[in-house]
Amino acid sequence: MKKLSIVLFLLFGQFVNAEVLNLDLSDSSKWFCFAYDDVKQNKIKFSSKGLEIDVNASAGPCIYKLDRVSKIKNFKVHAKTDAQLIFPKDKVQGEKHFDDFSLRTGLVVVGGKRPGMIARWFIPKWVLNLYKLAPKDQGLKVIRLFTVAEDKDLLGSERLHWVSKRFSEKVSAISKNGEIVIDEPVEGLETIAIWVMADGDDLKSKFKTVVNKIEIERD
Numbered sequence: 001m002k003k004l005s006i007v008l009f010l011l012f013g014q015f016v017n018a019e020v021l022n023l024d025l026s027d028s029s030k031w032f033c034f035a036y037d038d039v040k041q042n043k044i045k046f047s048s049k050g051l052e053i054d055v056n057a058s059a060g061p062c063i064y065k066l067d068r069v070s071k072i073k074n075f076k077v078h079a080k081t082d083a084q085l086i087f088p089k090d091k092v093q094g095e096k097h098f099d100d101f102s103l104r105t106g107l108v109v110v111g112g113k114r115p116g117m118i119a120r121w122f123i124p125k126w127v128l129n130l131y132k133l134a135p136k137d138q139g140l141k142v143i144r145l146f147t148v149a150e151d152k153d154l155l156g157s158e159r160l161h162w163v164s165k166r167f168s169e170k171v172s173a174i175s176k177n178g179e180i181v182i183d184e185p186v187e188g189l190e191t192i193a194i195w196v197m198a199d200g201d202d203l204k205s206k207f208k209t210v211v212n213k214i215e216i217e218r219d
Helices: 002-016 125-131
Strands: 019-022 031-033 043-047 050-056 061-081 101-110 140-149 158-160 167-174 179-199 206-218
Touching (some): 061 101, 061 140, 101 206, 140 179
Antiparallel strands (some): 019 206, 031 061, 043 050, 101 140, 158 167
């Protein structure tokens, strides 16, 4: 029996400690949403349908702080959108001035050092607020985003965002008749919060995205 227990642990032990967590998308007290300094903020509603994002030439993320720093193993999102984003033929979605997306969601990953007193003067307020999420002895390493694009040729592409190298972005899904499914394995990124956002400020886009489910698997 003892030998059998050891074998079972070696085979399946990595799964025993995994926890599946479904984020509460109906309770606004568990989230905080904000605007960038010079951009109109999205209208946000938390309901039984999920996290509802009304975009009208606006942008801005919503953040869900986890109860602890967690090594994420899988990240899953279900959502719906009525966005019909159209880009000029000579432009690619995501380029500067053409950076509208129906959904960007992902992980706020901790690591590295916190900014010193002098550096803090040059950092936007919203970034400083993100640092407050991290443990006092850690900074922010990256915001790992999984994005929904319009062009199927972009699927699977990755980049460091031109705004900041702290944004690492992968096109993980294409909206199909308004249905969005993101299902991404993650290699143990130490995460303190979940990021959800839709962008419509560049093209003055108007649409609605409803996030119905966010499920993470963590150690």
